[in-house]
Amino acid sequence: MNKRIRQESGLTLVELLAVIVLLSLVFLLITPIIIKAMDNYESIKADTVLRDEADLILASIYRTLYTTKETDIRELKFKNKINDDVFSDSYLLLKNDTKIGFVDGKFLLYDQVVKVSDKNIKIVTAIDDEQDYSKLEKIEEGVYRITLVLKNERKNMIQIFENDIVTIKDKKNMEGNK
DSSP states (O other): OOOOOOOOOOOOHHHHHHHHHHHHHHHHHHHHHHHHHHHHHHHHHHHHHHHHHHHHHHHHHHHHHHTOBGGGEEEEEEEEEESSSEEEEEEEEETTSOEEEEETTEEEETTEEEOOSSTTEEEOOBOBTTBOOOEEEEEETTEEEEEEEEEETTTTEEEEEEEEEEOBOOHHHHHHTO
């Protein structure tokens, strides 16, 4: 009779427990790195969405103001409304009685409300001592500074975008023709 020696291979309980402990340690070390990476991704995504919204809004403002003649602007209005909600209005009143700027907590271009595409983003127009707000200011004749403050309410993130724009300076031409 042939007796064959059988080689039984497999894992012992101790080896199995050692593998489980090592995998658990690796998982514990990697988990915070993965969580931090996901948080960074969400933060960068929220920042990108704010910048995209600002680009869209500012591009529409630039297109409008860049093609506006200085003689078409009647005046720059800046006023505070104090009620339950406090708003700061700053807008250009044109000769055709349309408005370009921030009015009643909204942004208007030729009296049309410009809406943001993301429902979590709001244009900050309320006056608060601790934060800036969106406004339109006259820097010098024909030069206006636009401060756009956007807030991502889901992430509680605020970003400020500030740019200067020059209108068409036609007042000298108008005065010279008189």
